Amino acid sequence: xxxxxQFLAMTIFLTTIFFHIIRRNSYTASAYAVQSLAVxxxxxxSFLATGSxxxxxxxxxxxxxxxxxxLHLFSNFxxxxxxxxxxxxxxxxxxxxxxxxxxxxxxxxxxxxxxAAIVPENAALLSLGIAGMLISLLLxxxxxxxxxxxxxxxxxxxxxxxxxxxxxxxxxxxxxxGIMFNILVWLIITSIFxxxxxxxxxxxxxxxxxxxxx
Amino acid sequence: MEPLLITGTLLLAALxxxxxxxxxxxxxxxxxxxxxxxxxxxxxALGASAPRASNPDGFFSIDALGAIIALTIAVVGLAAAVYSxxxxxVEMAKGIIGFHRVRQYFILFNLFLLAMLFAVMVNxxxxxxxxxxxxxxxxxxxxxxxxxxxxxxxxxKYLIINSTGLLLGFFGTLLYFTPxxxxxxxxxTGWKTLAAHAxxxxxxxxxxxxxxxxxxxxxxVGLAPMHTWLPDxxxxxxxxxxxxxxxxxxxxxxxxxLRFKLLTDAVTGGAFxxxxxxxxxxxxxxxxxxxxxxLQNYKRLLAYSSIENMGIAALGFGVGGAGVFAAILHIIYxxxxxxxxxxxxxxxxxKYSSTKISRISGVISALPITAVLFLAGFLAVTGxxxxxxxxxxxxxxxxxxxxxxxxxFIAIAAFALLFIDFLKQAMAMxxxxxxxxxxxxxxxxxxxxxxxxxxxxxxxxxxxLPEFLLELITQAVEKYAL
Numbered sequence: 001x002x003x004x005x006q007f008l009a010m011t012i013f014l015t016t017i018f019f020h021i022i023r024r025n026s027y028t029a030s031a032y033a034v035q036s037l038a039v040x041x042x043x044x045x046s047f048l049a050t051g052s053x054x055x056x057x058x059x060x061x062x063x064x065x066x067x068x069x070x071l072h073l074f075s076n077f078x079x080x081x082x083x084x085x086x087x088x089x090x091x092x093x094x095x096x097x098x099x100x101x102x103x104x105x106x107x108x109x110x111x112x113x114x115x116a117a118i119v120p121e122n123a124a125l126l127s128l129g130i131a132g133m134l135i136s137l138l139l140x141x142x143x144x145x146x147x148x149x150x151x152x153x154x155x156x157x158x159x160x161x162x163x164x165x166x167x168x169x170x171x172x173x174x175x176x177x178g179i180m181f182n183i184l185v186w187l188i189i190t191s192i193f194x195x196x197x198x199x200x201x202x203x204x205x206x207x208x209x210x211x212x213x214x
Numbered sequence: 215m216e217p218l219l220i221t222g223t224l225l226l227a228a229l230x231x232x233x234x235x236x237x238x239x240x241x242x243x244x245x246x247x248x249x250x251x252x253x254x255x256x257x258x259a260l261g262a263s264a265p266r267a268s269n270p271d272g273f274f275s276i277d278a279l280g281a282i283i284a285l286t287i288a289v290v291g292l293a294a295a296v297y298s299x300x301x302x303x304v305e306m307a308k309g310i311i312g313f314h315r316v317r318q319y320f321i322l323f324n325l326f327l328l329a330m331l332f333a334v335m336v337n338x339x340x341x342x343x344x345x346x347x348x349x350x351x352x353x354x355x356x357x358x359x360x361x362x363x364x365x366x367x368x369x370x371k372y373l374i375i376n377s378t379g380l381l382l383g384f385f386g387t388l389l390y391f392t393p394x395x396x397x398x399x400x401x402x403t404g405w406k407t408l409a410a411h412a413x414x415x416x417x418x419x420x421x422x423x424x425x426x427x428x429x430x431x432x433x434x435v436g437l438a439p440m441h442t443w444l445p446d447x448x449x450x451x452x453x454x455x456x457x458x459x460x461x462x463x464x465x466x467x468x469x470x471x472l473r474f475k476l477l478t479d480a481v482t483g484g485a486f487x488x489x490x491x492x493x494x495x496x497x498x499x500x501x502x503x504x505x506x507x508x509l510q511n512y513k514r515l516l517a518y519s520s521i522e523n524m525g526i527a528a529l530g531f532g533v534g535g536a537g538v539f540a541a542i543l544h545i546i547y548x549x550x551x552x553x554x555x556x557x558x559x560x561x562x563x564x565k566y567s568s569t570k571i572s573r574i575s576g577v578i579s580a581l582p583i584t585a586v587l588f589l590a591g592f593l594a595v596t597g598x599x600x601x602x603x604x605x606x607x608x609x610x611x612x613x614x615x616x617x618x619x620x621x622x623f624i625a626i627a628a629f630a631l632l633f634i635d636f637l638k639q640a641m642a643m644x645x646x647x648x649x650x651x652x653x654x655x656x657x658x659x660x661x662x663x664x665x666x667x668x669x670x671x672x673x674x675x676x677x678x679l680p681e682f683l684l685e686l687i688t689q690a691v692e693k694y695a696l
Contacts (some may be wrong), residue, residue, distance in 0.1 A: 114418035118392055133385065140378060146370075153377050160385045169388045169398055175340045182344055185351050186377065193354070193370060200363045209370065211363040212446050 005045075005166075009125045011038040012162050016135040016155055020096050023087045025147050029074030032151050036066035039158050042165050054173030061180045065187070070154070073191050077147060081198050088205075089142045096142060100135055107131035115167075122166040129163030146197065146204040150190050157183065216254040216261075217274035217335040223250045224328035231320045237306075237313060241299045244320045248288075248295035251327065255288030258335075263682035263689070271406045275337035278689035279542065283469050284334045286549040287462045289671075291327045293664050294454040297557050298323065300660045301454055304564050310360070319359065319452070325352040326458065333466050337404040339387050342470060343380065346434060349463055350376045357451045368446035375443040376434055383430020383470070389423035390415065390477055405473060412480035424478040424487055427471060428494065434467035436521045437494045437528060438501040448517035449569065453560025456513060457553035460520040465545050468527060472694055475531070484534055491532030492614075496621050498525030503628040506635035511569045512562070515639050516555050519595055522632055523548045523603075529625065530610040531694065533617055538695035540609030542687050547602045548595070550672045554665035555591040558584050561661050562643070565652070571639055576648025581655075583662045585644045590669055592640045596633045602676035 015035035022028055040063045047055040089096060106112075107130040115130060116123040136159055140152035164170055171179075194204060201208045227247035234240045262281035276284060302319065305311050311319075329352055333345035350373065358369035391398040393414035394407075412420075433440040448456045475487045502522035509515050523544065530541025559569075561584040566574050578585040594601035607629065615622035648654075656662055679687070 112422070114416055115389070115422060117416075118419070137378070140374070149374055153374065153381065156378065156381050160381060160388070163385070164388050167388075167392070168395065169391050171340055171388075171391075171398065172401055175338070175344075175402070178341065178344045182347050182351070186347075189351055189354060189373070193358075193366075193373065196358065196361070196366055197370060200366055209363075209367045211367050212371075 005042075005125065008038045008042050009128050009162060009166070011035070012158060013128045013132050013135075016132045016139070016159065017100055019139050019148070019151060019155065020089075020100060020135070020142070021093065025078045025087050025145065026075065028087065028147060028151055029071060029078060032074065032154060033067050033071040035155060035158055036062070036070065039161055040067060042162065046165065046170060052173060054177075058173045058176045058180070061177060065180055065184050066154070066158075069184070070187060073187060074147065074151075077191065077194060081194070081204055087148065088144050090144065091142055096138075099138060099142075103134040103138060104131040107134055115163075118167045118169075125166045126163060129159055129166060132159030132162065144205045144207045146194055146206065149206070150194075153186075154183075216258045217276070217331075219254045220251050220331050220335070221328060223247050223254075224324045224331070228321050228324040228328070231317060231324065234317070237316060240317055240320050244324060245292075245295050245299060247324060248292040248327070251331070252288040252292045255284045255331070259285045259686060260682050263685040271337065271404045273337060273402065274335045275404060275406070276335050277693065278686045279469060279472070279694060280334045282542065282546065282683070282686050282690065283462070283465050284331055286465065286546060287327070287330050287334065290458060290461045290549060290553045290668075291330075293553060293557070293668055294458050295323070296660060297457070297560070297664045298452075298454040300658050301452070301560055301564070304657055304661075305452075315359070319356065322352050322356050323455075326356070326455075330458075330463060330466055334469065337406075338402040339390065339405065339408065339473070340384075341402070342473075343384050343387055346383075346431070346467060346470060347377070347380050349466070350380065350434075353447075353451070353455065353459065353463075356455045357447050359452050359455070360450070362450075365450040368443075368450040372443045372447040375440075379430045379433025379440060381430070382426050383433075386423045386426030386428075386430055386474070389419055389426070390474065392416065392419055408477055409480065412477045415477070415481045417481045420478045420481045421486055424474060424482075424490070427474045428487075428490055431467045431470045431474075432494060435464050435471065435524050435528070436498070437524060438498040438521060441498065441501070441521050444521060445514045445517040448520065449511055449513035453556050453563065456516070456559075457556035460517065460556060461549045461553040464520060464524050465527075465549060468524065468531075468545070472531060476694065488532045488534055491528045492618065492621060493532075495525040495528030495530075495532055496625060498522065498528065499625055499628045499632075503631040503635065506632060507638070509635075509639065510571050512571050512574065512639065512643060513556070513559050513569050515571075515636065516552065516559060519555075519632075519636065520548075520552055522628075523552070523595070526607060526610055529614060529621075530606075533610070533613040534695050535613055537610050537613035539687065539691045540606040540613065542690050542694075543602060544606035544610070546675065546683075547606060547672055550668045550675075551591055551594045551601075551603070554668035554672075555588065555595060557661070557665040557668075558588045558591060561657060562588070564657050564661075566649075571642055574643040575646035576652075577644045579648040579654060580652050581657075581662075583656050583666075587662060587665050587669060589640065589644060591665070592636055594669065594672055596636050597629065598633075600676060601672060605676070 015031045043059045108127045116126045136156035259281045329348035358365045393411040436444040502518045506518045527541045530537040597603040597607040
């Protein structure tokens with residue numbers, strides 16, 4: 001197995017675990033940028049293999065949106081709403097890590113074996129991709145802060161992209177550009193929404209959002 | 215030609231609305247666009263129903279079920295556009311919203327219609343996913359339209375849960391490309407190409423993929439237990455948006471599930487996907503029946519009723535055979551009845567300024583036409599004869615009884631409970647004394663004429679199906695009943 005590929009896949013996987021360990025939102029934002037940068041490098045590798053200019057455009061778009069724009073938005077978010085941005089979780093750290101370990105084991109279990117066998121030489125990387133997805137889902141449900149929820153969704157998307165790349169399910173550049181456009185709009189909407197939520201609730205925590213009683 | 219016309223018209227309407235500074239012009243643009251879209255969708259439906267209608271594998275490709283759903287979107291879209299004009303005028307007169315909010319509303323309204331129709335018409339599963347995700351993005355600000363904490367909370371829940379669900383659906387979608395190998399990354403793979411390769415799909419991968427698709431798109435359908443966002447979002451949005459969300463958006467996500475069901479069934483047979491749809495459908499019906507009894511908000515009542523009705527459709531598609539015919543008819547009837555009920559709920563809200571059932575009484579005195587129509591809508595949606603939903607429920611139950619008697623009995627018990635729930639809540643609102651200071655009479659004739667037209671259409675379709683519609687349903691049954 002190519003060592004570079006393994007390194008990038010491990011980086012993406014480890015950042016998903018890192019999201020659960022860190023308690024500072026500025027680090028969470030940076031970790032997401034690192035994770036996305038690893039995805040960009042994987043896509044750039046595809047460009048080198050195909051030489052397709054549309055693929056290069058995709059790489060540039062992913063870099064601009066997921067690395068630079070997202071980092072910029074999240075950093076501003078943390079600075080602007082520092083007192084209201086929580087990084088607390090429902091489960092304590094040891095328990096969270098136990099669940100992370102269980103999810104990683106589940107991703108490597110027989111249940112997902114058919115998916116790991118799509119490209120047998122990438123079986124370990126495909127399992128890492130699935131584990132990344134499950135751990136990202138855990139981030140969304142375990143953390144109380146809205147930033148963690150946003151990054152959980154984006155990390156889930158990164159894990160799916162990684163799985164798709166290693167499974168040989170990469171879509172054409174035009175479709176990837178369409179997906180990136182959706183992510184761009186999604187990022188902008190979540191940013192606007194965060195400020196609206198802060199204005200109404202004085203915090204960016206789901207635990208504070210208890211207006212819907214029924 | 216028509217799909218391009220629809221796409222172009224709605225895009226142009228959104229852009230023109232953005233530039234306009236005149237309220238009447240904005241209203242005229244949106245209503246005109248909705249009329250043009252309705253004509254185009256009708257033409258699509260008539261074309262698709264023609265004998266031996268070709269279904270080319272181009273950028274746009276609309277099968278019989280797609281044409282039915284596109285037509286329902288266009289009908290409800292037109293009704294919602296006209297209703298919105300008069301509904302928002304009242305809200306403006308009350309000082310609840312200003313010109314800028316109305317402009318924002320119509321821009322997003324047109325984009326929402328565009329995303330829904332594009333999802334049904336486009337021939338590529340990834341583009342369909344992008345379009346369905348776009349329905350979430352275009353409606354999130356419509357759900358938080360009133361900028362209240364409850365609306366914001368509902369919109370945030372809607373955004374996060376649906377985005378997560380759709381990402382899981384996207385993962386499932388990708389797995390269906392495994393038999394294509396490197397060809398997956400070349401060009402836009404159409405549904406026909408995927409179907410042609412489906413036989414080479416690993417059965418285990420197909421099963422896992424369908425589970426992800428069902429959980430993912432099923433979240434958007436509102437199937438329990440992924441339904442938690444739906445009652446909040448549908449109850450907080452302005453009435454015409456709730457009508458579109460409940461009446462037609464849910465059908466689009468269900469349509470996506472069905473398209474992947476066909477691919478899965480090609481390698482696993484119909485039993486696996488059928489049982490899953492049956493389980494989720496039945497669970498949705500049970501959850502709705504249990505929760506509706508405790509509800510204190512009439513818009514949430516309608517939202518839970520949508521979960522129930524999507525459950526019935528899932529049950530019908532799950533059992534197959536005659537169940538598929540009933541399920542298709544059911545989604546048509548529901549697509550017309552539920553918007554009518556949400557429009558009428560909008561009338562009640564405009565009059566009483568509350569969505570709490572405890573604060574609504576004597577609607578029959580305050581809004582006599584609305585009250586009678588609400589009662590008719592209640593009878594229609596709960597499946598009381600002579601409305602068509604009665605027959606579709608019976609057909610689904612018969613189909614279910616022959617294959618899974620226990621599930622059939624549970625569904626009957628749940629339907630009975632649902633009827634009692636709905637009856638209890640509707641009676642509390644309609645009868646009793648109206649507040650003394652409240653003036654009698656309807657707010658504006660179009661606000662009751664539009665739901666009346668929809669309910670009349672449902673009643674007509676309960677006894678007579680136009681030839682083209684019957685042909686489309688027959689074609690859809692042939693394709694989707696395994």
